[in-house]
Amino acid sequence: MRALQITEYGDNSVLTIADVSLPAPIGSQVLINVEAAALNPLDATLRAGYAQALMPLQFPATLGGDVAGVVAALGPDVNGFAVGDRVYGNAYTLLGGSGAIAEQALVQSSNLAPIPGGLSFAEAASMPVGGTTAVEAIDHSLKLQSGQKFFISGGSGAVGSAAVQLAKHLGAYVATTASGDGVDLVRELGADEVFDYTSSDFSEHLHDFDAVLDAVGGTSLEKSYGILRRGGTLVSVSGAIDQNRADQLGLTVIRQGTQSDGVLRELTAYLAEGAITARVGRTYPLEEAVAAFTALENRSVRGKIVIIL
Ligand SMILES: NC(=O)c1ccc[n+]([C@@H]2O[C@H](COP(=O)([O-])OP(=O)(O)OC[C@H]3O[C@@H](n4cnc5c(N)ncnc54)[C@H](OP(=O)(O)O)[C@@H]3O)[C@@H](O)[C@H]2O)c1
Structure with a gap:
């Protein structure tokens, strides 16, 4: 073969x-x-x-x-x-x-x-990879609840688009970033607030968020700390976390290396009901x-x- x-x-x-x-x-x-x-x-x-x-x-x-x-x-x-x-x-x-x-x-x-x-x-x-990463972050690492304010960096990518859909399905308020036709895509997926990262800076507009999923790394990840409320949680799947900064700000930060065991079955259920496409x-x-x-x-x-x- x-x-x-x-x-x-x-x-x-x-x-x-x-x-x-x-x-x-x-x-x-x-x-x-x-x-x-x-x-x-x-x-x-x-x-x-x-x-x-x-x-x-x-x-x-x-x-x-x-x-x-x-x-x-x-x-x-x-x-x-x-x-x-x-x-x-x-x-x-x-x-x-x-x-x-x-x-x-x-x-x-x-x-x-x-x-x-x-x-x-x-x-x-x-x-599998993008979907289980989003499900593990939202359901396991963040334990996202209905009504919470959730920011996703990179909402138009594989991880991000699954995350936008799942977060909206769970009743969260979703802000996210994208560029080009990705901006229209994340709007179609239900995002409440969208920032084109080539022309605007989300961190100048967002504050008191409950949860962040960063799927971009670099400056996007660095700026995400500042938009969270004390007690908020940040999950990074693309970049190293800064524990000292998190401690100073009273945040929980998680560097997630996704394991698909078990989570793949949860993704399957979401796909079956059409919550994630x-x-x-x-x-x-x-x-x-x-x-x-x-x-x-x-x-x-x-x-x-x-x-x-
Ligand atoms: N830790 C883990 O277990 C795990 C698992 C899966 C993926 N990952 C990592 O997660 C990241 C995303 O994966 P993916 O499969 O979703 O990738 P992807 O489909 O290529 O999506 C990339 C996303 O990043 C955005 N982006 C690209 N350049 C950017 C920039 N300069 N500033 C802000 N946003 C930018 C893109 O927006 P536009 O396309 O709209 O420009 C898109 O939303 C990758 O680094 C990947 O390696 C980690």
Whole structure:
């Protein structure tokens, strides 16, 4: 079977389509025939080697995490799945998978769930990493309540668009940032207040917020501390937190490294009831993986970039 692999870190010239065979699933692994795999910012970071100190790859490495397909075989310890099930989840090698961008993938059963409702394989593949990050932040880290004032930095991205939808579903007041056609997108998703970060500074307008989810990092994260009320909570998924500053301001700050275990099932329920919807921007065949990665890094596609296997 074909897999998108790298044997060294580098730019898109290191991407190769290799002929690979996978072993039979062991323990709680599930073998799936992959139909679709979506790209995340992390995929370009891993390929380039920027994260190799914290997240080293074993070469040859099959890239990709977000995956959707059909169960082909089950490890002896797997319960709750059957051959032929339509499933989606997270196949990152860092989480015990074999990599998503391949015609077949091994995935830990805890990182897999049935595809909800009428979602296509491409729509399902577009959701796990961004969706579980938003659900974990809002339901677990922030425990967001109806009526609370919630700021999301980067509401038009994969994490942010799921977060805007879920927060509105839960009855929060949502302020967020975006640029270009992302501004219209977050309005359509229900955001109450939108700041185009290329022309305005949210921190000059917002104050006494209960909760922040920062999915941008840098100055956006730095400015977010100042908009929270004493006792408020900030979750960062993109940048390091400043505990001293948080202590001075009386804030709780959480650097979230999302684990999809369990949270994927919660995301599935939200997708099934339509509280969160998928946004596929563009699909590419495996042969055009370089173009897909180029679009990811140029940020030239609005919505998720999905590779069809
Ligand atoms: N810790 C974790 O577990 C975890 C999990 C998932 C993702 N992440 C991280 O979370 C971040 C977002 O991921 P994603 O998949 O949502 O990415 P994405 O889909 O590419 O979205 C990026 C968002 O950032 C905004 N943005 C880009 N440049 C900006 C700038 N200079 N100032 C303000 N906003 C800017 C974009 O707005 P426009 O497109 O409207 O310009 C968009 O809303 C990434 O850093 C990713 O690595 C972390």
